[in-house]
Amino acid sequence: MANPKSAYSVSTKKEKSDTHIIVVWVDNEAGVLARVVGLFSGRGYNIESLAVAEVDAKKNISRITIVTTGTPQVIDQIKLQLKKLVPVHKVADFKRDDRGVIFKEMALFKVVGNTSKIKKAINACKKYNAVILDKTKKSNVIQITALRREIDKMAKNLKKFGLVSISRTGAVAMTRGDKVFN
Amino acid sequence: MSKLYTGAEIVFKCLEDQDVEFIFGYPGGAVLPIYDELKNHSSIKHILVRHEQGAGHAAEGYARSSGKPGVVLVTSGPGATNVVTALTDAYMDSVPLVCISGQVPTHLIGTDAFQECDTTGITRPCTKHNWLVKDIKDLSKIIHEAFKVATTGRPGPVLVDIPKDIQFAKTGYLKPKPTKKLNGKSLNYFSQKDVDELIDLMNKSKKPIIYSGGGVINSGPEASEVLRELVQLTGFPITSTLQGLGAYPGDDNQFLGMLGMHGTYEANNAMHDCDLLINIGARFDDRITGKIDEFSPKSKKVHIDIDPSSINKIIKVDLALVGDVKDVLKGINKTFKKKNSDFKKSNKQKISKWWEQIQKWRTKNSLHFNNSDETIKPQHAVQRLYELTKDKDTFITTEVGQHQMWAAQHYKFNKPNRWMTSGGLGTMGYGLPAAVGVQIAHPKKLVIDIAGEASVLMTMQEMSTAVQYNLPIKIFILNNQYMGMVRQWQELLHEKNYSESYSEALPDFIKLAEAYGCKGIKADNPNELDEKIKEMVQFDGPVIFDCRVDPNENCFPMIPSGKPHNQMILGPTDKEENKITGKGKALV
Numbered sequence: 001m002a003n004p005k006s007a008y009s010v011s012t013k014k015e016k017s018d019t020h021i022i023v024v025w026v027d028n029e030a031g032v033l034a035r036v037v038g039l040f041s042g043r044g045y046n047i048e049s050l051a052v053a054e055v056d057a058k059k060n061i062s063r064i065t066i067v068t069t070g071t072p073q074v075i076d077q078i079k080l081q082l083k084k085l086v087p088v089h090k091v092a093d094f095k096r097d098d099r100g101v102i103f104k105e106m107a108l109f110k111v112v113g114n115t116s117k118i119k120k121a122i123n124a125c126k127k128y129n130a131v132i133l134d135k136t137k138k139s140n141v142i143q144i145t146a147l148r149r150e151i152d153k154m155a156k157n158l159k160k161f162g163l164v165s166i167s168r169t170g171a172v173a174m175t176r177g178d179k180v181f182n
Numbered sequence: 183m184s185k186l187y188t189g190a191e192i193v194f195k196c197l198e199d200q201d202v203e204f205i206f207g208y209p210g211g212a213v214l215p216i217y218d219e220l221k222n223h224s225s226i227k228h229i230l231v232r233h234e235q236g237a238g239h240a241a242e243g244y245a246r247s248s249g250k251p252g253v254v255l256v257t258s259g260p261g262a263t264n265v266v267t268a269l270t271d272a273y274m275d276s277v278p279l280v281c282i283s284g285q286v287p288t289h290l291i292g293t294d295a296f297q298e299c300d301t302t303g304i305t306r307p308c309t310k311h312n313w314l315v316k317d318i319k320d321l322s323k324i325i326h327e328a329f330k331v332a333t334t335g336r337p338g339p340v341l342v343d344i345p346k347d348i349q350f351a352k353t354g355y356l357k358p359k360p361t362k363k364l365n366g367k368s369l370n371y372f373s374q375k376d377v378d379e380l381i382d383l384m385n386k387s388k389k390p391i392i393y394s395g396g397g398v399i400n401s402g403p404e405a406s407e408v409l410r411e412l413v414q415l416t417g418f419p420i421t422s423t424l425q426g427l428g429a430y431p432g433d434d435n436q437f438l439g440m441l442g443m444h445g446t447y448e449a450n451n452a453m454h455d456c457d458l459l460i461n462i463g464a465r466f467d468d469r470i471t472g473k474i475d476e477f478s479p480k481s482k483k484v485h486i487d488i489d490p491s492s493i494n495k496i497i498k499v500d501l502a503l504v505g506d507v508k509d510v511l512k513g514i515n516k517t518f519k520k521k522n523s524d525f526k527k528s529n530k531q532k533i534s535k536w537w538e539q540i541q542k543w544r545t546k547n548s549l550h551f552n553n554s555d556e557t558i559k560p561q562h563a564v565q566r567l568y569e570l571t572k573d574k575d576t577f578i579t580t581e582v583g584q585h586q587m588w589a590a591q592h593y594k595f596n597k598p599n600r601w602m603t604s605g606g607l608g609t610m611g612y613g614l615p616a617a618v619g620v621q622i623a624h625p626k627k628l629v630i631d632i633a634g635e636a637s638v639l640m641t642m643q644e645m646s647t648a649v650q651y652n653l654p655i656k657i658f659i660l661n662n663q664y665m666g667m668v669r670q671w672q673e674l675l676h677e678k679n680y681s682e683s684y685s686e687a688l689p690d691f692i693k694l695a696e697a698y699g700c701k702g703i704k705a706d707n708p709n710e711l712d713e714k715i716k717e718m719v720q721f722d723g724p725v726i727f728d729c730r731v732d733p734n735e736n737c738f739p740m741i742p743s744g745k746p747h748n749q750m751i752l753g754p755t756d757k758e759e760n761k762i763t764g765k766g767k768a769l770v
Contacts, residue, residue, distance in 0.1 A: 005675045005676065005743060006743055006744065007443065007468070007469075007741075007742075007743050007744065008468055008744070009468065009471070009472065009473040009474050009475070009744045010744070012475055013475060030314070030316075031302060031303075031306070031314075034303070034306065035306060038306055038307055042307045073494060073495075073498075076494060077491060077495060080490050080491035080493075081491050083490070083491075084310075084489070084491055085311075086310070086311040086331060
C-alpha cells in the first residue's frame with residue numbers, strides 16, 4: 001500500500017520470485033553464521049532452509065547452503081552483500097530447477113505402531129534410500145534422503161502409519177559431473 | 183625470543199604503526215589497562231569527550247575532514263552501546279572508523295557481568311566487520327586488519343572488542359603486513375571496454391548529466407580534481423548529492439546545485455529529462471530518486487561505484503564501472519582525451535539546446551525566499567554566513583533538519599572534505615561533536631556547525647570538550663524553536679497538527695555558553711546579523727551563536743511524498759505553487 005503521507009516511494013512493478021540455492025564458503029570462526037543469517041534478516045531476505053558444516057578442517061572452511069526465494073534483483077543483492085562479508089570466500093548460486101546440480105535433504109521419521117503399520121511405512125520410504133537406524137517392537141526410526149517436496153509428501157503420507165516425530169535438515173547441493181565451482 | 187608486550191601495549195604499538203595521532207574516547211572499568219598505558223605514548227593524543235556518541239561523531243568529523251580513519255576508545259557495556267548510533271551513522275555514510283571497546287574478562291563473558299553486553303552482537307549490523315579478541319596472540323593481527331577493513335574499498339566503521347584479561351596478557355608484537363589480500367577482494371573491476379562504451383554513450387548523448395556523490399570525496403582529493411577535469415572536458419552539466427558537495431565547485435556555472443528532495447529545480451528536472459545519466463560515487467538513495475518508477479525515465483544510466491552491491495540495488499543501470507572513482511575517472515579522462523581531442527567544441531552544438539533548457543529551469547530561481555527586514559530568515563542567515571566566511575578555508579558541519587538543507591542549498595563549497603553532515607542515518611546531534619573532530623584535525627581553520635536548536639541539544643555536552651581542548655568551534659544555531667523539518671512535514675502532510683514539534687522550554691543559549699565557559703552571541707534582528715557573525719568569526723574560542731530566525735519558514739523547493747523529480751513544490755512566491763509542474767503531468 002502506498003502511503004500518500006510518506007516520502008518513501010513504493011514500486012508498482014512486480015517481478016517474479018524464484019527459488020535459489022545459495023552456497024557460501026566461509027572461514028569457520030565464531031559468529032560467522034550470525035553474520036550470514038543476520039544479513040538475511042536485517043535486509044529482509046527470506047531463508048527457507050539452511051545447512052552448515054565445516055568441509056575443510058585444514059583451511060578451516062565451512063560451507064553454508066541456503067535455500068531462498070526472491071526476485072532476480074534480490075538474489076543479485078544477496079550474492080553481492082554476502083561477498084562483502086569479510087569471512088566469506090566465495091558465493092555460488094543455483095536455481096532450484098537447475099538440472100546440472102544435485103539437491104538433497106535428509107529426514108528422520110519416527111514411526112510408532114504395530115508391525116504391519118511399520119512395515120507399510122518402511123515400504124513407502126523405499127524409493128528414497130530408506131535406512132532403518134533404530135528398531136524396537138513398537139517403533140522404527142527411518143532415514144530418507146530426497147528432495148524437499150518429496151519429504152513434504154512423505155511426512156504427510158506416513159501419518160497414517162504412525163508417524164510421531166520428524167527431524168529434517170536443510171538442503172545441500174553439489175554440481176554434477178567433474179566441474180567444481182570456483 | 184622476541185620481547186613480550188601486554189595487550190594494552192600492543193594496542194598502542196598498533197595505533198603507532200597505523201600513524202594514529204588522535205583517539206576520541208571515554209574511560210571505564212573494562213578499558214582501564216589501555217588508559218593506563220596512554221601516558222607512555224606521547225605521539226598519540228587522547229581527546230576526552232563527554233558521551234561516547236560524541237566520541238564517535240567527533241571521530242567521524244576527524245575522518246571526513248582529513249581522509250584518515252577516526253579512532254574511538256570506549257569501555258564495555260554502556261560505553262559500547264552509546265557509540266552504536268555513531269557507528270551506524272558512519273556505516274550509512276561510509277566513514278572509516280576504528281572503534282576499540284573494552285569487554286569484561288574472558289571468563290566472565292556470558293555471565294551477565296557488571297557492564298557486560300554482547301558488543302560484537304550489537305554492532306554486527308552497523309559495522310563492516312567486528313572482532314572479539316579471545317586470544318592475545320591474535321590481537322596485533324586483528325587491529326591491523328581492522329584498519330585495513332575500515333579504510334579499503336567502500337570505507338566504513340569496524341570494532342575490536344578486547345576483554346580486560348587480554349589487555350593484561352602478554353605476547354610478542356607483529357607489525358602490519360603490507361600486502362595481505364582480504365579474501366581476494368580487489369577494488370577495480372572495470373575494463374577498457376567499459377570505458378570505451380561510456381565514451382560512446384557520451385558522444386551520442388544530447389542531454390547528458392553527471393550526478394556525483396560522496397564516493398568522490400571518499401576517493402580522496404585527487405578524485406575531485408579528475409572529476410573537475412572530466413566536467414571541463416565534456417562541458418556536461420553536473421549535480422551533486424548532499425554528501426558529494428564540494429567535490430565540484432559550488433559556484434561554477436556547470437554546477438546545477440544539489441539534487442534530490444530539497445535539491446534545485448534545474449538539477450531535478452535535468453535528472454528527469456536527461457538521456458544520459460552518469461552516477462559517480464553515489465548510491466541512488468531514496469531522498470535522491472523520489473518515485474522510483476518514474477526516476478529519469480528516458481535516460482541511459484551509468485553507475486561508477488567501488489561497491490559492487492550498490493550496482494542495480496535501487497535503479498537498474500545500463501553500464502556499471504566498479505572501481506575506485508579516482509582510478510575510473512582517470513581511465514575515462516585518458517581515453518576521452520585520446521579519442522575526442524576537441525569534443526567540447528564539436529559537441530557544444532549538440533548539447534546547446536540542453537543547456538538552453540537548463541537555463542530556463544534556472545530562471546525559476548528555486549532557492550528564492552521572501553526576505554524580511556523584521557525577522558531573520560534562516561536562508562538569509564546561511565547566505566550571510568557564507569558571504570562573510572567564504573574567503574577563509576571554512577569547514578562546515580551540520581545537525582539534521584531544515585537548517586541542514588538550507589546549509590546545503592545556500593552555502594557553496596569549493597573544496598572536498600569541507601562539508602560534514604549526517605546524510606544516510608540523519609542523526610540529530612551529529613554536528614557539534616563532528617565539529618570537535620574537524621577542529622582537532624585542522625586546528626588553525628574556521629570550523630562552523632550550522633545547527634538547529636533541537637538537534638544541538640542532543641549532544642550539547644560536547645561544548646565542554648571544546649572548552650577543555652580550547653577548540654574554537656562556532657555553533658551557529660538557526661533557532662526557530664521548532665523541530666523545523668518535523669513541523670514542515672506536519673504542516674504539509676498532517677493538516678498542521680504540530681504534534682510535539684514545538685520546544686516549550688529552551689535554554690537561554692547565552693547563559694548556556696557562559697556556563698560551559700565559552701562565548702554566547704545572540705542575534706534576532708537582520709540589521710545586526712552581519713556584525714554579530716563577524717564577532718563570532720573573530721572570537722578566538724568556542725562560540726554558541728543563538729540566531730533567532732522566523733519560526734514558520736519552510737524549506738523549499740521540495741519533492742513531495744512519492745513524487746518524481748519533475749513535480750517539485752517551489753517556494754511561496756511561485757505562482758504555480760503546489761501545482762504539478764512540467765511535462766510530468768502527463769505521466770501521473
